[in-house]
Amino acid sequence: xxxxxxxxxxxxxxxxxxxxxxxxxxxxxxxxxxxxxxxxxxxxxxxxxxxxxxxxxxxxxxxxxxxxxxxxxxxxxxxxxxxxxxxxxxxxxxxxxxxxxxxxxxxxxxxxxxxxxxxxxxxxxxxxxxxxxxxxxxxxxxxxxxxxxxxxxxxxxxxxxxxxxxxxxxxxxxxxxxxxxxxxxxxxxxxxxxxxxxxxxxxxxxxxxxxxxxxxxxxxxxxxxxxxxxxxxxxxxxxxxxxxxxxxxxxxxxxxxxxxxxxxxxxxxxxxxxxxxxxxxxxxxxxxxxxxxxxxx
Amino acid sequence: xxxxxxxxxxxxxxxxxxxxxxxxxxxxxxxxxxxxxxxxxxxxxxxxxxxxxxxxxxxxxxxxxxxxxxxxxxxxxxxxxxxxxxxxxxxxxxxxxxxxxxxxxxxxxxxxxxxxxxxxxxxxxxxxxxxxxxxxxxxxxxxxxxxxxxxxxxxxxxxxxxxxxxxxxxxxxxxxxxxxxxxxxxxxxxxxxxxxxxxxxxxxxxxxxxxxxxxxxxxxxxxxxxxxxxxxxxxxxxxxxxxxxxxxxxxxxxxxxxxxxxxxxxxxxxxxxxxxxxxxxxxxxxxxxxxxxxxxxxxxxxxxxxxxxxxxxxxxxxxxxxxxxxxxxxxxxxxxxxxxxxxxxxxxxxxxxxxxxx
Numbered sequence: 001x002x003x004x005x006x007x008x009x010x011x012x013x014x015x016x017x018x019x020x021x022x023x024x025x026x027x028x029x030x031x032x033x034x035x036x037x038x039x040x041x042x043x044x045x046x047x048x049x050x051x052x053x054x055x056x057x058x059x060x061x062x063x064x065x066x067x068x069x070x071x072x073x074x075x076x077x078x079x080x081x082x083x084x085x086x087x088x089x090x091x092x093x094x095x096x097x098x099x100x101x102x103x104x105x106x107x108x109x110x111x112x113x114x115x116x117x118x119x120x121x122x123x124x125x126x127x128x129x130x131x132x133x134x135x136x137x138x139x140x141x142x143x144x145x146x147x148x149x150x151x152x153x154x155x156x157x158x159x160x161x162x163x164x165x166x167x168x169x170x171x172x173x174x175x176x177x178x179x180x181x182x183x184x185x186x187x188x189x190x191x192x193x194x195x196x197x198x199x200x201x202x203x204x205x206x207x208x209x210x211x212x213x214x215x216x217x218x219x220x221x222x223x224x225x226x227x228x229x230x231x232x233x234x235x236x237x238x239x240x241x242x243x244x245x246x247x248x249x250x251x252x253x254x255x256x257x258x259x260x261x262x263x264x265x266x267x268x269x270x271x272x273x274x275x276x277x278x279x280x281x282x283x284x285x286x287x288x289x290x291x292x293x294x295x296x297x
Numbered sequence: 298x299x300x301x302x303x304x305x306x307x308x309x310x311x312x313x314x315x316x317x318x319x320x321x322x323x324x325x326x327x328x329x330x331x332x333x334x335x336x337x338x339x340x341x342x343x344x345x346x347x348x349x350x351x352x353x354x355x356x357x358x359x360x361x362x363x364x365x366x367x368x369x370x371x372x373x374x375x376x377x378x379x380x381x382x383x384x385x386x387x388x389x390x391x392x393x394x395x396x397x398x399x400x401x402x403x404x405x406x407x408x409x410x411x412x413x414x415x416x417x418x419x420x421x422x423x424x425x426x427x428x429x430x431x432x433x434x435x436x437x438x439x440x441x442x443x444x445x446x447x448x449x450x451x452x453x454x455x456x457x458x459x460x461x462x463x464x465x466x467x468x469x470x471x472x473x474x475x476x477x478x479x480x481x482x483x484x485x486x487x488x489x490x491x492x493x494x495x496x497x498x499x500x501x502x503x504x505x506x507x508x509x510x511x512x513x514x515x516x517x518x519x520x521x522x523x524x525x526x527x528x529x530x531x532x533x534x535x536x537x538x539x540x541x542x543x544x545x546x547x548x549x550x551x552x553x554x555x556x557x558x559x560x561x562x563x564x565x566x567x568x569x570x571x572x573x574x575x576x577x578x579x580x581x582x583x584x585x586x587x588x589x590x591x592x593x594x595x596x597x598x599x600x601x602x603x604x605x606x607x608x609x610x611x612x613x614x615x616x617x618x619x620x621x622x623x624x625x626x627x628x629x630x631x632x633x634x635x636x637x638x639x640x641x642x643x644x645x646x647x648x649x650x651x652x653x654x655x
Binding site: 175177178181182184186187196199200 | 344347348349368369370374375376378379380381382383384385386395396399400443
């Protein structure tokens, strides 16, 4: 053991130094804006400009900002957060219900049009959201589902990327022998899925739910098209409307609405915090899911 | 215990025919081993029998039922896979019980049948474990337990021992043999390992190129191979082959350094020209000359000592050396020029198309 701890040769140390230097520079470059955002939340409008970019503010300033934000329009922002939660939980749940069996069948059974469906899934996957926003709007209008929770949830549950993820997972990580064994044991197609494949899908569920959450929580454009009533706004739409109508980000004299730069900053943190928290909580599963195809189980 | 009938089974994947017309009758309680190299169609045949793949043509009967179009579960079969295919999320108990649970068997009966299977396979202590906590041999016993709990008419084994190490393989082979004696069910077993085939089978079915090459008891295949494929596949080290030509109704000529001829009274060579002679390594004598035998000299180019026997590779002027089994006590060394002698009765004779001539 002692021999292994000898000082490595100079060129090896130099190599590590360069690696750490690059990683360090990249970290500083990308982490700086987030650090600034977090620190800026503790400052008020005047100190944002008068003191240095990384100076510490005071907790009372954050409290005042929070008060301004939450009391405005009878805690409207709380309503938006709740809406966002409803849309996201609904969208994630519905997409999981649709995506997992779809990926399973595509990966494990050979049927007519299977290849066509796979190709269409890929096409749908790479089609930008914005392109289909208008057709979805017209469709929802035809069904009378504009400006409704159900319409928004159905629209966001369409998640071809999830189908593709599930397809890859079941095609690579679920041994064919298990499906054969279950068929011999007398399981129907649905039972093979529900009793064998699904219990083995925890990493996949985590991965699909994570990406679906990410897409739905921060979904701006579709919500912008489908939702016109402010009581139905999701958080991204609500905040965008609030910030733009208050002129908080402009350099003009602030309007009488108590929404200024500090409020916009805290609102931004409010939007990204759930994503960060969810990632930290689920990263073990998400990483396991992304790697599961690479390692032979 | 049921008989199994296969009638003209064919299977194609696109233009590729992997099973080219298989007919086979398996008697109730018989232990039949499908043997052959990879790609010979033996595993596909088993999967067709199991119902995991559809045959392109043909008919399958198990017991008195035509099961050609039946689902795997309706065929009264159980299958043990090479990969064990245990459900990783279920305990050993639930793995064994899965079929019974799907069939809505009462809780009390599930309990008693699983415990009975566990007792037979010495798994009782392991019932609460997950498959990941078991050794390879234990996993394979669970896979067998999953099969026997169902009381199937026919057991199917798809290379069940290939993933085990050598010592465990011998032990599990013995377990499977014991299982067959105890439950008496019809068993169909696929392997590429001829030792498993020879030791387990009542009858061996040798597959090559999607066709049955020979059906018979292990000793029939060993002593009287139908063709060059079976002759070369059964036996280890494999049979030696020497090119020869017919020179009369009983006489063959062999081109060595000098031309040799030998009279073979066991077969009629009328009308034959090109022949292949087969000689098992254990049938060759070295160090002495026998009368009426094929006698020549050759150089030992390599010597494999296995402890109980040795195998000498003898260069006698042909492309591949002749492999000869020697007693472990033999004093011959590499580089020795030795007299080689093969008695006429020890030759297997094959015609120009590779079929045995008797």
